[in-house]
Amino acid sequence: MAGKVLKVALTGGIASGKSLVSDLLAIYGCHIIDLDVISREVVLPGTEGLNELVESFGDSILLSDGSLDRKNLRDVLYKKGRNRAKIEQILHPKILQKMKSSMEIFKEGVMVVVIPLLVEKELWGPFDRAIVVDCDVDIQINRLTARENIDSAKAHTMLLAQASREQRVQLGDHLPTDIIDNNSKISDLKDSIESLSQKLFAIV
Ligand SMILES: CC(C)(COP(=O)(O)OP(=O)(O)OC[C@H]1O[C@@H](n2cnc3c(N)ncnc32)[C@H](O)[C@@H]1O)[C@@H](O)C(=O)NCCC(=O)NCCS
Numbered sequence: 001m002a003g004k005v006l007k008v009a010l011t012g013g014i015a016s017g018k019s020l021v022s023d024l025l026a027i028y029g030c031h032i033i034d035l036d037v038i039s040r041e042v043v044l045p046g047t048e049g050l051n052e053l054v055e056s057f058g059d060s061i062l063l064s065d066g067s068l069d070r071k072n073l074r075d076v077l078y079k080k081g082r083n084r085a086k087i088e089q090i091l092h093p094k095i096l097q098k099m100k101s102s103m104e105i106f107k108e109g110v111m112v113v114v115i116p117l118l119v120e121k122e123l124w125g126p127f128d129r130a131i132v133v134d135c136d137v138d139i140q141i142n143r144l145t146a147r148e149n150i151d152s153a154k155a156h157t158m159l160l161a162q163a164s165r166e167q168r169v170q171l172g173d174h175l176p177t178d179i180i181d182n183n184s185k186i187s188d189l190k191d192s193i194e195s196l197s198q199k200l201f202a203i204v
């Protein structure tokens with residue numbers, strides 16, 4: 001007989017710590033599906049995703065080996081205008097189809113699906129619960145500028161393409177939601193994630 005699956009959506013702003021939290025949840029036995037990982041698969045050389053992006057934005061978005069130049073597409077995405085909508089229109093149906101297939105394979109335990117744009121795209125329908133990784137905007141900007149080697153003006157532009165902290169926290173109106181504070185040390189985050197995973201495995 002098949003066991004039960006707890007379907008948990010994990011979200012948070014850019015550079016809030018979603019990957020770190022999902023790595024920790026994996027250590028405690030959660031099964032992770034990450035839409036940032038899937039979004040790389042749907043643009044591999046030879047895919048429809050990459051071909052459609054090139055049709056729309058030209059081959060300047062490619063590196064010399066024919067793979068996607070992610071930095072270049074990022075600049076295209078955050079430029080003023082309709083580029084972001086066009087990129088999302090090409091990639092999101094493919095990403096969501098792959099998410100659905102990956103979710104169907106998992107039959108027992110705690111499944112955590114990392115969805116950066118969960119709130120922006122109102123994608124909470126298939127889930128039992130949510131986790132929001134939250135940190136102060138200043139800390140988020142510092143982590144983003146350090147990781148991507150960009151200035152703070154560019155980091156602010158990236159934040160503006162996403163929901164605000166306040167909007168994200170309102171996810172609690174739709175799903176039982178755990179807010180994970182990631183403002184302090186990684187050792188503190190580890191402790192919160194250990195408790196959270198115990199809670200999730202007790203619910204499933
Ligand atoms: C523009 C791309 C190539 C930049 O790649 P890069 O390796 O620099 O970043 P990565 O993919 O790891 O994304 C990092 C973060 O950027 C943010 N982000 C990505 N796409 C978007 C978007 N369409 N709108 C707002 N924020 C976004 C998310 O917080 C995400 O976690 C890439 O982000 C992309 O393909 N985005 C479009 C697909 C998409 O919307 N992905 C989000 C998951 S559904």
Ligand SMILES: Nc1ncnc2c1ncn2[C@@H]1O[C@H](COP(=O)(O)OP(=O)(O)OP(=O)(O)O)[C@@H](O)[C@H]1O
Pocket residue numbers: 012013014015016017018019020021036116143144147182183184185186189
């Ligand atoms: N508590 C913390 N203390 C110090 N550094 C941290 C902490 N949490 C995350 N970081 C660092 O901040 C950066 C962003 O974290 P991470 O990549 O996990 O965020 P993310 O939400 O997955 O990012 P993205 O939205 O780009 O996918 C990384 O370089 C990570 O190592």
